[in-house]
Structures are given as C-alpha cells and as structure tokens.
Amino acid sequence: MSAVVEVRGLVKRFGLTTVLEGVDLDVAEHDVVCLIGASGSGKSTLLRCINGLEPTNSGTVVVNGRQVIQDDIKLNRLRRDVGIVFQAYNLFPHMTVLDNVTLAPRKVLHLSASDADARARPLLERIGLADKADEYPDRLSGGQQQRVAIVRALAMQPKLMLFDEITSALDPELVNEVLLMMRQLAEEGMTMIVATHEMGFARDVASKVCFLHEGKVLEEGPPSKIFSSPQNERTAEFLKRTLDAGRM
Amino acid sequence: MAALRASHTNNNFLVAFVVAFPLGVFALWFGRRAETRVVDRDGPEKDEQLARAARRVAVAGITLGAMLAIGLGIWSAWTGLEDVQEIFFSPEHLGDSAGLVSGWPASGPIFEGFLLNVKIFVVAEILVLVWALVVALVRDMPGRAAAPLRWLAIAYVDIFRGLPAIITIYLVMFGLPITQLPGMKEGEFFGPDASFLGFDQVEMLGIFALVLIYGAYVAEVYRSGIESVHWSQRAAAQGLGLSRGQSMRYVVVPQAVRRVIPPLMNDFIGLQKDTALLNIAGVFEGFAAASNYANNNFNLSSVTGLGICFIIITIPMTRLTDYLVKRGRQRTQAAFA
C-alpha cells in the first residue's frame, strides 16, 4: 500500500494563535482516517492545509507524492485528485444541480458537455436525485444538498476525499442518509480523511482514528483501541464527554 | 401665489375632498375604538365586524382624500397658471420642437438630438460594463507582483469618483484633442477625422469621458458584489480544482453580477442623464438642441419635452431591473424559503 498523504511537523498559525503545532499524519491507500477532537482543535484547518486551501507556516504536506506548496499551478494539479466536502455544502446557488456537478469536469478536465453529463447522471441516480438535476440547490433539503456536494466532488474521480464535518449542519433525521453514502464510499475503497463528531461512524468505518487536541495529534490508532482503551487521559476525557452528550 | 379659479370642476373636487377625507379620519378613530374594545376587553363579535368595516372605510376615505387633494392641486395649478402652462408645456412648441408637426416619424432637432443621447449612452454603458469589471478584477488580484496594478486601479477609482463629471468631461474633450498624445493625430483612432460606429471625434471623446467617470463608479459596485460572495464559495470552487481565474469567472462573478444589478441600474440612469453634459463641449445632443430652440423661440417647452423623454426611457430600465431581480430569486430560491 502506498502513502496517499504524508504530513510531517505541520505548523499553522493564524496571526498570533498557533492552530496546528507540529502535526504528523500518514494516510495509505484505501484508508479511512477519522479526525476527532473538540471544537477548535484544528480539524478543519488540517484538512484545508492538505489540499492547499490554507498556506502553512512550516512542516511538509505530501499528497500523492507531490508536495503541497502555495503555487497556483501545482495546487490546481493537486486538487484534481483531492475532493473536499464542507460542513455548509457550499453548492453554487446560481447553477442547477447538474451544472454544479459538471462544472469542474467540464472546465478542469475539459470534458464535453455530453461527456460530463454522462458522468454526472449516474452519480445523481445513485443518490436518488436524478429528477432534481435541473433544480437549483436552494430547493433541496440539507441532506440532499450535502449528497449533491459529495457527488460534485466525486465527479472529478478523486483519489482522496476530504470530509469536513459534513453532517454537522444537518437535521438529525437527515444525518443517516449522508453517513450511509460515506460508508458506501469507504466500502468501495475510497481513501478518505473525515473530520467528524459522529463517533459511531468513526468506530464502525475508520481504519484509523486520530485525536487532535490543541493543534497536536495526541493519540492515533485503530478505532477498537482508541474507543475501548484510550492511552492518553485527554482522549479518555474527550470520549467520555462526547459519550455523555449522546453522540455515540 | 396664483388665484384659484373656482370652476365647476374645482367645486366638485372640493366637495368630494371635504367629504372623503374627514370621513376617513373619523372611520379611523371609530375603528380604533371598536378594535380596542374587542382586543382589550374581549368585546362582542359585532364590534369586531364593526372595527373591520371601519378600517376599510378609513383606508378608502383617506386614500381618496389624498388623491383628490393631489388632483386638486395639479388641476388648479394647470388652469390657474396659464402662463406656466404656456412657458413649460406649450403644445405648439412641444410638437414643433419635437418635429411632430412635420409628421411622423419625428425628425425635429430635439428628437434627433435625443437619439444621439441614446446612442451615446448605449455604447457607453456597454463599454462601462466591461471596463469596470476589468478594474474591479485588477483591484482583486492577489500577490505582491500585482501590487502596482492594484494601486493604479485604486488611484483611478479615487480620482474619477471624486472629480465632478463636468470637469472630467471638460478636460477630456477640450484637452485631449490639442495634445499630441498617441491616437490623437490625424488618421488615428481619436484623431480629428475619426469616425467609429457613426460617432465623430467629439462624440467619441465624450463617450470616452463618460466611460472614465462611470467606470470608476461601476468598478466599486462590482467590487462590493464580488466581496459579498462568501469566501466559502471560492474555497469550494478551488477545492474542485478550478483555478483562481476559473473560480472567479464561473462561480464568483456570476453571483456578484446578479447581486449588483439594482445599484448598477442606478449608475446607468445617472450615465443616461449625464449624456446631456456633453453639450458643453459641442456635442449637439438633445439638450443642446432643446435649449437652442428655447432661446430662439423664447419658450422652454422644448426643454420640458426633452426632460420627459429622459424620464420615460428610465422607466423600462427600472421595470427590467425589477424583473431580472425577481426572476433570479424565483429561479434559485425555494418558494417559501
């Protein structure tokens, strides 16, 4: 198995606050890595550094053998292989669902409109939204929008998917449809890094769980180990709190 | 003040007004009392219906009264001030100056002048749309290398937003032709013998001046639109692999343009009106023609007529804006969102 992501000593500051303080992370092909940790621990920031949406202060990030640096051309190349889905869906409100999904294949991969359609329709069918292809995103439910956002990223046929708390903005009854989709992706062998508060998902699906605390990876390992016998007391504390909050 | 001539019509108006307005005010007062009884003291059903009826009477009475008052005012000014009518709205001069007397299609100096205003602002608006977007995008360029360009864009906007339009027009139209700047010589684009889309040199320079002025305003409008698109939209676009330029072109700018349509229309109406300023530098547009006619005939109706033309052309623009905004909303937003 080859390394898809290699993060070494990553430091990220926003002004005077250090958000990531020397993070190391390895992701192999077909891995599902779940990032857990309290709000503000730097999960989103780490994901955004991995696809170069944030410039870093020191350390290295290597994705698919290419180092991530703030260079427009290199970043454009990198992001073809890395899909990202955000908490707030971020669909483009001025485009139909179909146009949302086909925009990047058309403009980045230079597919013809019909080829891009041919790629998008089966994906929309798969999430049961083929009949919404010509709707605008604001007319869909949150869960539907989030599934479209996932499909939009998948249409680029990425080698790696980044998910940033993509169920956090959803009503509880809509969470499952999105989680189900992520499980299917994992089963198909997609390499994924998932920032999440859904401990149940992490326990069932993750091949590795990383606990972030104050900008560091305090503990990592298979979910069976992290969830049943955490070594670090902060991990234990965090898990207890989330358990008490009923998120497991 | 003009003497109010008490014609029969006036009397009828007056009576209607005297009845309608106080009736409305009384109904308002009566309705409020009934409502208070119903709401505060849980009064009977009958009071509720009474309150509702009184409200209707009140609205109808006061509206009618107000409309009659306005009508009365206009009518009395019209009939009472025959000289006002003659000075500003003489049918004879209106028709004569617009060329209507010589038959349709109109061919009078004002009509032709106004057509020139229209041609000038249509061309200027198209150029402004493009030029201002260029300025706005330059201001938004990233990186240290682009800093001088950004400063240039900022300086341009500051200067031409601050300068009174008439000064810019004056300097451009009188100044540029006597310079030996490239492009200004015989046979060149802005040269004395220039001609472009049927515009001569003076008119071209006028358009140039208007584009300079309104480009600065519209660039700011665009920029506020671009900034109003949430940064997460760019993150999503770049996350999909779109380059910075592609993200701007396909994701940010289309959303920004939709949002700025109403303020953009304001600037366009301003531009339409300011085409009249070009007459100071010898463009024989509508106002030049109309004031010329007014001076020769000792009557201002030609200018009033031109004014009406300017008002009329802004109305379809306003309606079009409303329509575009509404359609955009309906298409992209849930019915009850």
Ligand SMILES: Nc1ncnc2c1ncn2[C@@H]1O[C@H](COP(=O)(O)OP(=O)(O)OP(=O)(O)O)[C@@H](O)[C@H]1O
């Ligand atoms: N653009 C920014 N400017 C300044 N500070 C920022 C910025 N983005 C994030 N931060 C700070 O960085 C820290 C980590 O943020 P981050 O969003 O990565 O946390 P998180 O683990 O994803 O939290 P959550 O679970 O709430 O999403 C926070 O303290 C946040 O305030």
Ligand SMILES: [Mg+2]
């Ligand atoms: Mg986050």
